[in-house]
Amino acid sequence: MAKFKHFLVAAPYYLWIGLFVILPIGLIFIYSFHDLNGHFTLNNYLNFFKNSTYLLMAFNSLCFAIIITFISLIVAYPIAWIISKFQNSRDFLILLVIMPMWINLLLKTYAFIGIFSRNGTLNNLLANLGLGRHQFLFTDIAFILVAVYDQLPFMILPIYNSVIAINHSLINASYDLGASKTQTFWRIIVPLTLPGIKSGVQAIFIPSLSLFMITRLIGGNRVITLGTAIEEHFLSTMNWGMGSTIGVILIIAMILIMLLTKESK
Amino acid sequence: MKKLGSALLGIIVLCSLLCIFNFNLNRNTSGAREKEKVLNLFNWGDYIDPSLIKKFERQTGYRVTIQTFDSNESMIEKIRQGGTTYDLTMPSEYMVEKMRKMNLLKPINHRKIRNLNQIDPLFLNQSFDPKNRYSLPYFWGTLGIIYNDKFIKPNSIKHWKDLWSSKYKNAILLIDSVRDVFAISLISQNQSINTTNLNILHQAEEKLVKLTPNIKAIVADEIKMYMEQEEGYLAVDWSGEAAEMISVNPHLHYFVPEEGSNLWIDSFVIPRTAKHFDAIYKFLNFMSEPENAAQNAKYVGYSTPNRGAKKILPQRVVQQRAFYPSDQTMNHLATYRDLGAKIVEEYNDLYLEFKMARQ
Known part of the structure; x- marks a missing residue:
């Protein structure tokens, strides 16, 4: 009876997970085995691995995702560390980090178009400094910058949480035992914040593999990722099978990343 | 706790009121539907002069609803899946051909169109729809x-x-x-x-x-x-x-x-789901009246296939080789x-x- 009661209480959650997690993933999986005419086929997968376009695209996406994740990490770690040092105002500072997440990504991206364009803020500044106008929009660097900007909070927050959880007596003990600052950092602090780094990497790497809107608005479709291909297959070519196949491959990549960054016990 | 309870009660009351209101609203419109006094347009965004819609409603007493799409592909997908009640839509030529082949269209009765001769023959009888059985050019x-x-x-x-x-x-x-x-x-x-x-x-x-x-x-x-x-x-x-x-x-x-x-030619077509044929032909006739077509072309900015409208449009518009080559x-x-x-x-x-x- 008690078990039944438990089930009743949990039912909405089961329903939620079933409808919005398991069912969609199942549908993607099923679609990925169908061709344009709705017949069963393995060709989508064969196509992905035989066609140099898709492999190159996967490689490109991987490179961009690694670069974006790495830059986010180097930028986010000091920020998280510095914020944690402000005993009194750190909640407020974290709020400042979170605040941009409340603004729609599309709006933020359009703001960057205004900053990067030929008559935009950045070029006006450079021109006033006598450095001339340059092409920023539609370059790889602009794309990476906007992607990092967008993802940064997802890296700062978990690292910050693990930084404030560090027991300071461990750091003091390290100094007392004669460790230098660098040694303390690499041997004590980094291992203690590793869980934060791992969840930050997980939260950024996978979305970066499938970024699509920024590739078009900031990258001008000169940067093509797997996300762009999925968008195109679903919206313009109507080849849902191939789109789903790329989706399944991304899900598998995600599982691999999860396994690689899993807590070792 | 008490506050929470009354807030919850308030929300429930409000929801039920909205439900009743919505139900009444639906009953009224379905009443209108029985009298065949509506026309459901499925159009590209900002692709018709709204004041023409008002004029049509005044002249005929029909109520026009407009829903919009942003690509031929999303349009056909909605119509293919059914459950919609669109009476007229405006696909591009290759999509007309595709819809025709997929049996998603109903033929247009040419005898009911008064101003067919106003359409420039250049845009009629194209390979995507021979003899214009299913489509009527709108803009090009x-x-x-x-x-x-x-x-x-x-x-x-x-x-x-x-x-x-x-x-x-x-x-x-x-x-x-x-x-x-x-x-x-x-x-x-x-x-x-x-x-x-x-x-x-x-x-x-x-x-x-x-x-x-x-x-x-x-x-x-x-x-x-x-x-x-x-x-x-x-x-x-x-x-x-x-x-x-x-x-x-x-x-x-x-x-x-x-x-x-x-x-490219965007054309009026009647999707399989259409119901209000009286309204459809009234609207097609209304839109192919030269002065209405001209007004619409001025608003939308694309080129009109309507010869009568072209005569009414200012010379400087029609003589632009870029838009009327x-x-x-x-x-x-x-x-x-x-x-x-x-x-x-x-x-x-x-x-x-x-x-x-x-x-």
Whole structure:
């Protein structure tokens, strides 16, 4: 009876997970085995691995995702560390980090178009400094910058949480035992914040593999990722099978990343 | 806790009131539906003059509802899945052909259309719908080149092949549309824009890859913004988009290369789901009245196929060769055909490959 009661209480959650997690993933999986005419086929997968376009695209996406994740990490770690040092105002500072997440990504991206364009803020500044106008929009660097900007909070927050959880007596003990600052950092602090780094990497790497809107608005479709291909297959070519196949491959990549960054016990 | 309870009660009361209100509203409109006094339009965004709708409603007493779509593909998907009650929609020509083949359309009874003779025969009896059994031309336009005369001397660019010139390094804004991008390459090689020959298609793709150093970006609606703000000075886009840009930045000019281009025709069609046939024919007749068609063309900015309307439109509009090209150029224009799923897939794969190419 008690078990039944438990089930009743949990039912909405089961329903939620079933409808919005398991069912969609199942549908993607099923679609990925169908061709344009709705017949069963393995060709989508064969196509992905035989066609140099898709492999190159996967490689490109991987490179961009690694670069974006790495830059986010180097930028986010000091920020998280510095914020944690402000005993009194750190909640407020974290709020400042979170605040941009409340603004729609599309709006933020359009703001960057205004900053990067030929008559935009950045070029006006450079021109006033006598450095001339340059092409920023539609370059790889602009794309990476906007992607990092967008993802940064997802890296700062978990690292910050693990930084404030560090027991300071461990750091003091390290100094007392004669460790230098660098040694303390690499041997004590980094291992203690590793869980934060791992969840930050997980939260950024996978979305970066499938970024699509920024590739078009900031990258001008000169940067093509797997996300762009999925968008195109679903919206313009109507080849849902191939789109789903790329989706399944991304899900598998995600599982691999999860396994690689899993807590070792 | 008490506060929470009363707040909850308030929400429940409000919800039930809204439900009752909604139910009543639905009953009223379904009553109207029985009297066949509605017309459900499924249109592109901002593609009809709203004051014409008001005029139609006043004249006939029908109530017009408008829902919008942003691509032919999303439109056909909604109609194919059923459950909609659209009476009229306006697909592009290749989509008319596809819908016709998929039995998604109902034939148009020509005897009920008064002003059929007003439509320029140039746009009738096209291969996508022989004898116009299912479609009635609404607007038409072309694919062409837009440039800014501050950066490019007029007449220094005339043909599609000029886009490949090394003068325009990293300059071109390209419309993100498979068929249009291939059309550029195919026409510059004197091939049909509806080719199904895979060899020719591969050659066209190779030629497009050679264009990549000149391409600044492959985007869609944003071209308008970038050209108006002079982020770019050379673009390939559709005539109606160009008309809008030019009205904002007079330094911009649009032209259709004389060797040929795509002619697209958006047409009225009656989807399978249509119910209000009286209203449909009243509306089609209303829209093909020359003065109404002219007013609509002034509002929308695309070219009208209605000869009577063209006479009413100001001379300076009709004489613009960019938007109403000479007969000689018109003869070189071609519409897209629906090439079937297999060839379309080939186009798409090659297009993706082209986009992947880096200079």
